[in-house]
Amino acid sequence: MRTDELLALFREKERTALHGNINQITSVLNARLKIFLSYKIWMLVELLNSVVSIAVYYFFGVMVESEKLEAAGYGTSYLSFALIGIASQTFLWTCVARIAFVLRVELQEGTFEALNATRLKIHNFLFGQSLSGFILSMWFFTSAMLSGIFVLSASLTLTPETIITSIIIIILMILAHIGIGFIAAGGVLILKRGDPIVAVFAVLTQFLSGVLFPLEVLPPELEAVAKALPFTYALRSLRFALLTERPISDPTIIHDIIFCGIFAIALIPLGIWFFGKAHNYAKTRGTTGHY
Amino acid sequence: MKAAILTQGLTKRFPQKVKGKKEATRGKKNMKTVVDRITIEVPNGQFLGLLGPNGAGKTTLTKMLVTLLLPDEGTALVNGYDILKEPAKVRGNIGHLHGETGGRSLYWRLSGRDNLKLFATLQEVPKEIAKKRIEAMISYFELEKIIDREVRKYSTGEKVRTMLARTLIHNPPILILDEPTIGLDAATAVETRKFFTILNRELGKTIVFTSHVMSEVEELCERIAIMDKGIILADTDPHSLSALVKEQQKILIHILNMVDKKALIKYLEDIEGVKEVVLAVERSPITEVSVVVEDELKALPILASKLGEAGYKVTSIEVEEPTLEEAFIKLTTKKRE
Structure with missing residues (x-):
């Protein structure tokens, strides 16, 4: 192309600029999904990891007394119980650790500073990154569940009502934890190495919320801690819906939904506020390009 | 604006x-x-x-x-x-x-x-x-x-x-x-x-x-x-x-096929208004001479004419300005001192 042609293009009068948070969020989301999909082997390994984990717990199942599960209201199949726990933990990781992880990569690669030099609003960055994580988590969740059902013959009650109830619970599970993820990402902006703390938090939550065993087997002190975690309630309701076909109007499920909702209302604004403060801190210290 | x-x-x-x-x-x-x-x-x-x-x-x-x-x-x-x-x-x-x-x-x-x-x-x-x-x-x-x-x-x-x-x-x-x-x-x-x-x-x-x-x-x-x-x-x-950083007024002269450099220096030093002569670089057949003068604008035509009269083949003669690099070094060094 000749210089004058290029210049003519830059001389053209522009229409009103393309506004909107949705455009910014979807462009961040698209970019992150494309980046993820470019790591083909990693994606395959992640998927295999979920499926293999479930297969391992298939053999664990023979060691767990079905009476204990039944007493807790989860039916008698340990495999089905563990399948929901393992498949759901992908959402926990996405909410709590993913943004922190992605942000650290962006800091290392210098792209976070480049983003900061554009009109991108920082909360749109957070939502775009989160959405890409949820899409990927949904993919892993669905794959794990399907593998469990069709390969290992896990027995889940899949009716339109239980599926809708599950989707509502999963959305609330995500909303209840995403604020923690924003706070964790803010921690990475300040400390540059906040991700190990996030990993410890996620592992502890997994352990205490009963991914692999009913809470009733925990010592009373740990059970009390578990009852303060929103993941505990989201997981309980999801199991009730998919294992024992409890409807959304079930008092326990309503209780759990309200509990997760309260967490979401409290933590999302807190997370955005904290990330904003951390972002300003990094801009004051000049570390938006440091890692 | x-x-x-x-x-x-x-x-x-x-x-x-x-x-x-x-x-x-x-x-x-x-x-x-x-x-x-x-x-x-x-x-x-x-x-x-x-x-x-x-x-x-x-x-x-x-x-x-x-x-x-x-x-x-x-x-x-x-x-x-x-x-x-x-x-x-x-x-x-x-x-x-x-x-x-x-x-x-x-x-x-x-x-x-x-x-x-x-x-x-x-x-x-x-x-x-x-x-x-x-x-x-x-x-x-x-x-x-x-x-x-x-x-x-x-x-x-x-x-x-x-x-x-x-x-x-x-x-x-x-x-x-x-x-x-x-x-x-x-x-x-x-x-x-x-x-x-x-x-x-x-x-x-x-x-x-x-x-x-x-x-x-x-x-x-x-x-x-x-x-x-x-x-x-x-x-x-x-x-x-x-x-801004010019401390001396200098004229830079390029002369072709010069044989007796000592004679040239002596000749230049005797010209009115010349303070110092430095034989800068020699890239055969051109010799570069830097001359420190009291007033470069006055000295420039005098030097050109005198060198011509004496038979020197002058290929160029110009007022020597400090390069940007020299200016930069002088300014930043001065501040450090």
């Missing part, structure tokens, strides 16, 4: 490491002033060169203008927008290219085209315009063959050209180019510099250009500000900058 950039007492301090402590702390005593109350006005359409040694504060100053860094004191207006009150509008009016990153600031796992599309959306460029501009810049920067490959497979030059396209995607009126030609081969650097001149002259873009390469700044910039230790030591056009 409205100022493209106007700073008022812009100041930035960073904590510095204290002996025995792992991390720098922000105690008052530990703060180092990296940019010190800088007040500067850059009119619309000006090509300003910002020169300074490493650690002078150039990048810190430009990062504050792009709102990547918050100042500790003072403020700045960019195209009339306050960097503290309207940072998003400021970013929409600036194209920032930090060459030192070597393409680090692109998404390496995305193609060049996807990078351009992403940044066009983030800069709120309408879709049809973005599409046209992307295609035009791919063609102009000769990126057709690689634009759909992942950026990680690009050479340094290709990365810089893609970064340059990204910098221009929203057609900003102001460009902040921080060491933009770093890592480029000579031919690409020449082409890139030409392009900057075109952007400035043809589109009237205001350019703030930082570089370590004096010749580059001298070639491109109509105004040069020399920075060191956070302050601006000199701020003028390239010619006046040289005059």
Whole structure:
């Protein structure tokens, strides 16, 4: 192309600029999904990891007394119980650790500073990154569940009502934890190495919320801690819906939904506020390009 | 004329490491002033060169203008927008290219085209315009063959050209180019510099250009500000900058096929107004002689005529100006002393 042609293009009068948070969020989301999909082997390994984990717990199942599960209201199949726990933990990781992880990569690669030099609003960055994580988590969740059902013959009650109830619970599970993820990402902006703390938090939550065993087997002190975690309630309701076909109007499920909702209302604004403060801190210290 | 950039007492301090402590702390005593109350006005359409040694504060100053860094004191207006009150509008009016990153600031796992599309959306460029501009810049920067490959497979030059396209995607009126030609081969650097001149002259873009390469700044910039230790030591056009540090009036003479150098020196020393003669360099068959005089304008015709009368074959005779490099070294060294 000749210089004058290029210049003519830059001389053209522009229409009103393309506004909107949705455009910014979807462009961040698209970019992150494309980046993820470019790591083909990693994606395959992640998927295999979920499926293999479930297969391992298939053999664990023979060691767990079905009476204990039944007493807790989860039916008698340990495999089905563990399948929901393992498949759901992908959402926990996405909410709590993913943004922190992605942000650290962006800091290392210098792209976070480049983003900061554009009109991108920082909360749109957070939502775009989160959405890409949820899409990927949904993919892993669905794959794990399907593998469990069709390969290992896990027995889940899949009716339109239980599926809708599950989707509502999963959305609330995500909303209840995403604020923690924003706070964790803010921690990475300040400390540059906040991700190990996030990993410890996620592992502890997994352990205490009963991914692999009913809470009733925990010592009373740990059970009390578990009852303060929103993941505990989201997981309980999801199991009730998919294992024992409890409807959304079930008092326990309503209780759990309200509990997760309260967490979401409290933590999302807190997370955005904290990330904003951390972002300003990094801009004051000049570390938006440091890692 | 409205100022493209106007700073008022812009100041930035960073904590510095204290002996025995792992991390720098922000105690008052530990703060180092990296940019010190800088007040500067850059009119619309000006090509300003910002020169300074490493650690002078150039990048810190430009990062504050792009709102990547918050100042500790003072403020700045960019195209009339306050960097503290309207940072998003400021970013929409600036194209920032930090060459030192070597393409680090692109998404390496995305193609060049996807990078351009992403940044066009983030800069709120309408879709049809973005599409046209992307295609035009791919063609102009000769990126057709690689634009759909992942950026990680690009050479340094290709990365810089893609970064340059990204910098221009929203057609900003102001460009902040921080060491933009770093890592480029000579031919690409020449082409890139030409392009900057075109952007400035043809589109009237205001350019703030930082570089370590004096010749580059001298070639491109109509105004040069020399920075060191956070302050601006000199701020003028390239010619006046040289005059600013001129301590002696000198005339440079080139003579062809000269045999007796001693006789030449003696002859020159006897001419009225000559203070000192230095036989500078000999590149056979040309001999370069530098003559310190009392008044170069008076001495120049006298020396030309006297040398002619004595039969010397003078190929050139001119007033010797300090180079930008000499001016830069003198200014920054003086300050340190």
